Amino acid sequence: MDEFVKALVSDxxxxxxxxxxxxxxxxxxxxxxxxxxxxxxxxxxxxxIFARVLEGMGIQDVIILPARDVRTETPHPLAEYGTSLRVYNPGTHAWDVAYAYAGKIFRLEARREGDMVVLTNLGDRRHKWVFASIEDDRFHWQNVNVRDDGSWHVNADIYAERV
Structure with missing residues (x-):
């Protein structure tokens, strides 16, 4: 397993x-x-948890809900254990993204929109995941749907602080 990690993770x-x-x-x-x-x-x-991968051209993450130190045998209604692979595309100056967890996989494209990084679901362009802000020690993420009038309905928020 160490060889796999050495080959995947970048400094x-x-x-x-x-x-x-x-x-x-x-x-x-x-x-x-x-x-x-x-x-x-x-x-x-x-x-x-986020890490650079693929010779530094990508960022991979693991999201764990609930956190490992508070998980119980009784499943939480919001339980999820998933991974995203984000790879920079020099041809489009965007990021190609795949997110997967048990039984699901989504393809997205990430682009900058002002101060936000907006990941648009390629299978349903009305569904977006948005890094509304990224700072050194905290970030705010949102799961949104775009309504017919162009306004955003926020389904979920993540408020994160660096460990």
Whole structure:
């Protein structure tokens, strides 16, 4: 397993990934999070771990809801254990993204929109995941649906703090 990790994980950003397009670089590391589902009026504490991969051209993460230290044998209604692979695409200056968890996989494209990084679901362009803000020690993420009038309905928020 050590060889797999050595081959996958990278020490830094690839020189082929322009710094101005390294939108996810600040996320590398471990985060404690509060996931708030607005539709279910429910919340859960979790963890989100990010690492550079693929010779520094990608960022991979693992999101764990609830966090490993608070998981119980009784499943939480918001339980999820998933991974995203984000790979910079020099041809489009966007990021190609795949997110997977048990029984599901989504393909997305990430682009900068002002101060936000917006990941659009390629199978349903009205569904977006948005890094509304990314700071050195905290970030805010949202799961949104775009309504017919163009407004956004926020389904869920994540407020994360660096561990």
């Amino acid at each position: 830094g950003r690839s020189p082929e990934l322009p710094e101005e397009h390294d939108w996810f670089g600040k996320l590398v590391g471990s985060w404690r999070l509060d996931y708030l589902d607005r539709n279910l009026s429910s919340s859960v504490e979790g963890e989100w």
